[in-house]
Amino acid sequence: xxxxxxxxxxxxxxxxxxxxxxxxxxxxxxxxxxxxxxxxxxxxxxxxxxxxxxxxxxxxxxxxxxxxxxxxxxxxxxxxxxxxxxxxxxxxxxxxxxxxxxxxxxxxxxxxxxxxxxxxxxxxxxxxxxxxxxxxxxxxxxxxxxxxxxxxxxxxxxxxxxxxxxxxxxxxxxxxxxxxxxxxxxxxxxxxxxxxxxxxxxxxxxxxxxxxxxxxxxxxxxxxxxxxxxxxxxxxxxxxxxxxxxxxxxxxxxxxxxxxxxxxxxxxxxxxxxxxxxxxxxxxxxxxxxxxxxxxxxxxxxxxxxxxxxxxxxxxxxxxxxxxxxxxxxxxxxxxxxxxxxxxxxxxxxxxxxxxxxxxxxxxxxxxxxxxxxxxxxxxxxxxxxxxxxxxxxxxxxxxxxxxxxxxxxxxxxxxxxxxxxxxxxxxxxxxxxxxxxxxxxxxxxxxxxxxxxxxxxxxxxxxxxxxxxxxxxxxxxxxxxxxxxxxxxxxxxxxxxxxxxxxxxxxxxxxxxxxxxxxxxxxxxxxxxxxxxxxxxxxxxxxxxxxxxxxxxxxxxxxxxxxxxxxxxxxxxxxxxxxxxxxxxxxxxxxxxxxxxxxxxxxxxxxxxxxxxxxxxxxxxxxxxxxxxxxxxxxxxxxxxxxxxxxxxxxxxxxxxxxxxxxxxxxxxxxxxxxxxxxxxxxxxxxxxxxxxxxxxxxxxxxxxxxxxxxxxxxxxxxxxxxxxxxxxxxxxxxxxxxxxxxxxxxxxxxxxxxxxxxxxxxxxxxxxxxxxxxxxxxxxxxxxxxxxxxxxxxxxxxxxxxxxxxxxxxxxxxxx
Numbered sequence: 063x064x065x066x067x068x069x070x071x072x073x074x075x076x077x078x079x080x081x082x083x084x085x086x087x088x089x090x091x092x093x094x095x096x097x098x099x100x101x102x103x104x105x106x107x108x109x110x111x112x113x114x115x116x117x118x119x120x121x122x123x124x125x126x127x128x129x130x131x132x133x134x135x136x137x138x139x140x141x142x143x144x145x146x147x148x149x150x151x152x153x154x155x156x157x158x159x160x161x162x163x164x165x166x167x168x169x170x171x172x173x174x175x176x177x178x179x180x181x182x183x184x185x186x187x188x189x190x191x192x193x194x195x196x197x198x199x200x201x202x203x204x205x206x207x208x209x210x211x212x213x214x215x216x217x218x219x220x221x222x223x224x225x226x227x228x229x230x231x232x233x234x235x236x237x238x239x240x241x242x243x244x245x246x247x248x249x250x251x252x253x254x255x256x257x258x259x260x261x262x263x264x265x266x267x268x269x270x271x272x273x274x275x276x277x278x279x280x281x282x283x284x285x286x287x288x289x290x291x292x293x294x295x296x297x298x299x300x301x302x303x304x305x306x307x308x309x310x311x312x313x314x315x316x317x318x319x320x321x322x323x324x325x326x327x328x329x330x331x332x333x334x335x336x337x338x339x340x341x342x343x344x345x346x347x348x349x350x351x352x353x354x355x356x357x358x359x360x361x362x363x364x365x366x367x368x369x370x371x372x373x374x375x376x377x378x379x380x381x382x383x384x385x386x387x388x389x390x391x392x393x394x395x396x397x398x399x400x401x402x403x404x405x406x407x408x409x410x411x412x413x414x415x416x417x418x419x420x421x422x423x424x425x426x427x428x429x430x431x432x433x434x435x436x437x438x439x440x441x442x443x444x445x446x447x448x449x450x451x452x453x454x455x456x457x458x459x460x461x462x463x464x465x466x467x468x469x470x471x472x473x474x475x476x477x478x479x480x481x482x483x484x485x486x487x488x489x490x491x492x493x494x495x496x497x498x499x500x501x502x503x504x505x506x507x508x509x510x511x512x513x514x515x516x517x518x519x520x521x522x523x524x525x526x527x528x529x530x531x532x533x534x535x536x537x538x539x540x541x542x543x544x545x546x547x548x549x550x551x552x553x554x555x556x557x558x559x560x561x562x563x564x565x566x567x568x569x570x571x572x573x574x575x576x577x578x579x580x581x582x583x584x585x586x587x588x589x590x591x592x593x594x595x596x597x598x599x600x601x602x603x604x605x606x607x608x609x610x611x612x613x614x615x616x617x618x619x620x621x622x623x624x625x626x627x628x629x630x631x632x633x634x635x636x637x638x639x640x641x642x643x644x645x646x647x648x649x650x651x652x653x654x655x656x657x658x659x660x661x662x663x664x665x666x667x668x669x670x671x672x673x674x675x676x677x678x679x680x681x682x683x684x685x686x687x688x689x690x691x692x693x694x695x696x697x698x699x700x701x702x703x704x705x706x707x708x709x710x711x712x713x714x715x716x717x718x719x720x721x722x723x724x725x726x727x728x729x730x731x732x733x734x735x736x737x738x739x740x741x742x743x744x745x746x747x748x749x750x751x752x753x754x755x756x757x758x759x760x761x762x763x764x765x766x767x768x769x770x771x772x773x774x775x776x777x778x779x780x781x782x783x784x785x786x787x788x789x790x791x792x793x794x795x796x797x798x799x800x801x802x803x804x805x806x807x808x809x810x811x812x813x814x815x816x817x818x819x820x821x822x823x824x825x826x827x828x829x830x831x832x833x834x835x836x837x838x839x840x841x842x843x844x845x846x847x848x849x850x851x852x853x854x855x856x857x858x859x860x861x862x863x864x865x866x867x868x869x870x871x872x873x874x875x876x877x878x879x880x
Contacts, residue, residue: 097208097249100186102271103240109223112173113143113150114165117227127833131170131224133854135197136829137800142222143172160189160234167231173223175237177216182273182303184240185212189233190225197222198726199832201733204228205416209250209737211238213273213303243273246329246340247305252365252740254356256287256346258318263293263311265356267365267742268327268342270308272300280332283310287344288324291315301745304729307736309358309365312344319346350374352397357434361426362735363707364742368431369396371407372439380405380445382579383432383469384570385461387452387476389415395454398567402576405445408435412457413739418839419481420450420457421509422701423739425602428461432468444583449473451570452534452563456481459542460509463517464603466595471522471582473575476531476563478538479511481840499858501865501877504618505699506842507598513620514596515545517606522582523553524575528561554578587648595623601697608648612693613641615676617866618844634659640869641687644672689813692869696814698845701836703806703818704735706760710745711772713765716786723828724764727820731762734837748772758812766821776817780807781873782846784821789848789863791873796862799823800851802830804843808871826851846876 117130134140143150150172156162161171171190187193187210190202195214202225203210216237225233247269254264266285272278278300286292291313298308310327325344329337347353349372356367369392373379382405386395395409410431411417418424435441448469450458455477462472478484507513523546527539536557543555556574558565587608595606599618604611606623614621621638630651632644636659646655651668658664659674659681666672666683675684687693712728714721728745735741748771751761766784767773777783782791782805789796789803802822809815822828830851835841845866853860865876 096188096206100236100238102211102245102247103184103238106183106237106239107175108159109161109173109175109235110155110159112153112161112171113147114153114161114163114169114171115143115150116165116169127835127849127853128857129226129832129854131194131226132199132829132832133851135194136826136832136851136854140197142174142220144174155234160232162232164231166227166233168227170227171225171233173225173235175216175221175223177218177221179216180218181216181239182213182243182275183216184238184271184273185214185223185235186210186238187212187225187233187235189228189230190235191228192226194224195221198723199730199834201730201737202226202228203737205414205737206230206232207250211247211249211271211305212733213240213271213305215275215303240271240273242271242338244278244329245271245338246327247271248340248342250307251342252307252356252367253342253344253354254312254367255353256312256315256323256344257353257355258315258320258346258348260349261314263313265309265358265365266312267307267309269305270300270329270338271305272302275302277301281308281337282330282332282334283308284328284330285310285312286326286328287313287315289315289317289319298742298744299746301729301732302725304732304745305736306732307364307740307742309363309742315346318348320348321346352401354393355434355438357430359427359430360707361423361705361739362741362743364740366413366427366430366740367392367411368435369393369409370435371396371399371401371409373406374401374403378440378442380447380579381432381435381439381441382407382447382449382576383428383435383461384409385420385428385448385450385454385457386410386412386415387450387454390454391415398569399571400567404580405447405576406435406439406441408432411740413741416453417739419453419509420460421481421839423704424457424839425461425464426705428457429465444585445470446584447471447473447579447582449475449570449575450477451475452477455534456484459511462521462523463511463514464508464597466517466520467584467605467607469521470584471524471579472518473524473526473572473578474539475526475570475572476528476534477525478534479515479542481509482506483512484538499861499864501618501844502842502847502858504842504866505844506840507618507620508602509840510598512545514598516549516594516596518546519550519594520590520606521552522578523550524578525553525555526569526572526575527557528563528565528569529557530560531563533563552582587645588650591627593623593625595625597621599697599699600694601699601702604694608645610643610645610694611639611641612643612673612687613675613691613869614638615640617692617698631656631658636660639676641673641675641684641693644674646670646672690808690871692867692871696808696816698806698866700804700806700818700843700845700847701841703760703762703816704837706758706815708743708760708762709751709756710743710762710764711748711751711770712745713770714747714749715765715771716769719825720765720769720828723825724769727828727831728762728764731820731834731837734834738837751775753811758815760816760818761809762818762820764820766823770821776809777807777819779810780817781867781871782807782819784819784823786824788823791848791863791876794878796848798827798850800826800830801848801862802827802833802851802853803846803848804831804836805846805848807867830854846873
């Protein structure tokens with residue numbers, strides 16, 4: 063089965079409305095209704111004719127970068143099909159106004175509008191993955207949710223719109239004249255339930271349309287429940303021509319009540335002038351029934367939600383984390399489970415019904431929900447479990463193997479282990495053809511479950527799969543049963559007779575799973591006498607009970623620490639380990655202990671943490687971690703820069719084209735992170751940036767040393783320097799006006815923060831950074847990638863430099879290609 067079909071996987075749902083959408087093994091929506099009406103303004107124009115251009119049907123999970131239309135824009139070769147048709151073929155909408163012919167599943171779509179005047183409008187699209195408006199990229203609506211509203215300036219005369227292929231092979235598009243230049247839109251709210259008896263205000267978020275060319279600051283959102291309670295919050299700034307999902311507070315209710323509440327939301331400026339007002343419905347519920355809760359994510363300070371099936375009995379209980387499948391809402395996930403007397407079940411969101419395949423930011427969401435639920439429900443730490451269905455079954459394999467000390471047992475349902483082996487596509491084949499680009503494959507190693515499967519020997523495993531599942535073939539888990547059978551002492555396997563991908567709530571709410579869970583507990587550190595820990599990078603997974611990997615010899619190659627305690631002596635064998643820690647205090651050992659590591663003997667006191675470092679092939683103790691080097695809390699991998707309350711900083715120097723493009727490039731990434739990850743990013747100009755105001759936060763720089771003034775504050779000592787003529791890497795110089803770069807370096811004024819760079823030389827190089835799929839799950843991006851604009855057309859052969867900085871963050875280990 064092709065990876066492109068992953069998005070169709072059913073995960074699960076609890077209510078009859080969602081389940082009626084299922085046809086055999088496949089659904090498109092499961093608990094989320096598509097938005098089909100426009101309340102934000104008046105329709106100026108519905109697109110009804112256009113042209114299609116065939117593209118390759120296959121895409122890989124790793125970086126590929128090819129986009130022939132983006133290449134044409136970058137090098138100035140795009141020609142409007144109305145002027146020169148070439149390979150473009152005419153197309154018209156169907157009877158319901160949708161471009162939907164079969165070729166749409168693997169084609170670009172071009173439309174145009176001839177405007178009699180210049181004005182600000184909204185582009186509303188459904189179905190395309192990415193949209194180019196007059197040559198500038200914007201995020202599309204490839205999940206077909208109907209969320210997309212893009213503020214833009216209509217030119218007087220011809221305006222060009224290109225939509226890249228979407229998941230469902232259909233696109234509908236129209237131009238809207240907004241009823242207000244600044245307004246709320248009720249599309250895609252994130253809301254908590256008002257919980258009876260709880261006195262704290264809850265976080266929520268709503269989108270604000272900024273259809274102006276100025277930044278909006280000092281906005282205040284006031285909320286008022288129909289029961290009279292109010293809350294006020296000074297919310298986030300919104301960049302020009304942008305729709306941002308911003309935070310606000312929901313007041314606690316004074317009186318207990320069950321049912322719907324009306325909530326009035328008012329937007330005012332700093333002087334109290336009302337800008338817009340709307341009313342929404344929110345639920346008030348008891349904490350003893352299924353409900354939704356919200357929290358602020360540390361990734362971007364955005365509001366995320368999770369759903370709860372609370373334990374039937376009060377007091378500390380077990381905690382079960384459930385991870386949903388593709389297209390499933392967490393609220394439906396939780397409601398597939400009947401409440402248990404002994405455990406609270408929480409369903410994380412992966413930040414979206416599709417999200418990030420439970421890798422990357424989906425992984426972080428799962429961990430954040432786990433931590434939040436432990437705090438809110440005061441659960442029993444030793445009784446923590448993990449389960450999930452379909453894509454969530456993959457998430458169960460991934461999270462369970464990646465964090466072996468967090469779960470007493472896991473239960474993947476209708477699952478597949480590795481996405482990389484769930485089909486075969488051109489993008490991955492290309493990496494095999496060009497061995498020089500191994501760093502790109504290595505940077506995705508953290509998702510290779512079969513390579514770290516030994517971690518599961520510490521946890522119980524229950525595998526459930528329908529033997530008639532045609533969405534995820536039974537062969538996926540039969541292979542896992544065979545692998546586990548070679549080493550695992552504590553797993554169960556059951557094939558449900560006649561079971562398709564979804565065969566009712568018992569596809570997940572399977573009684574034997576929970577009986578199996580009850581028999582498993584997480585041991586304390588001092589009870590663990592043997593650890594066999596595998597990881598691809600400490601940036602994702604660094605700890606296993608009393609072990610912590612701080613630094614690898616070769617970044618993103620697999621590491622292994624095999625450690626045993628026998629009669630007070632610790633024996634360790636390592637592979638690809640440069641620095642590691644032992645939490646000796648938690649082991650409750652006495653006096654002096656002996657550590658035999660790779661046949662070398664060391665001695666230390668048992669009442670302190672031991673940090674062991676490998677230097678010149680010999681191990682020795684060090685007193686502390688050098689945070690200027692790579693260590694567990696700050697590693698490489700370009701995608702890891704998009705974390706830690708990240709802020710985007712765009713260039714305001716250079717030519718008018720540079721200023722327009724880098725502003726839009728930051729906007730595009732913010733749009734993408736919103737759409738794919740329910741994100742809300744602070745986007746500012748380089749003139750607004752200061753080290754103190756944005757202290758200890760990750761920063762993404764859009765621009766180079768010639769045009770972004772924040773460069774000299776953050777990157778003056780970077781081993782990579784870029785201006786409009788060249789890329790300089792230490793003493794090596796790459797010259798050209800068509801070079802693009804992504805790289806990540808540490809922020810020198812912080813022990814944890816990182817700086818990501820999206821930059822190019824001159825206009826071609828600047829536009830070559832279009833080759834973006836870094837804000838997506840499971841794609842691999844090493845520390846550094848520098849490539850020519852022709853990569854957009856030809857793919858990886860036009861890569862010039864890629865690889866990982868060494869542990870001192872120097873460029874000595876980067877790979878250069880002709």
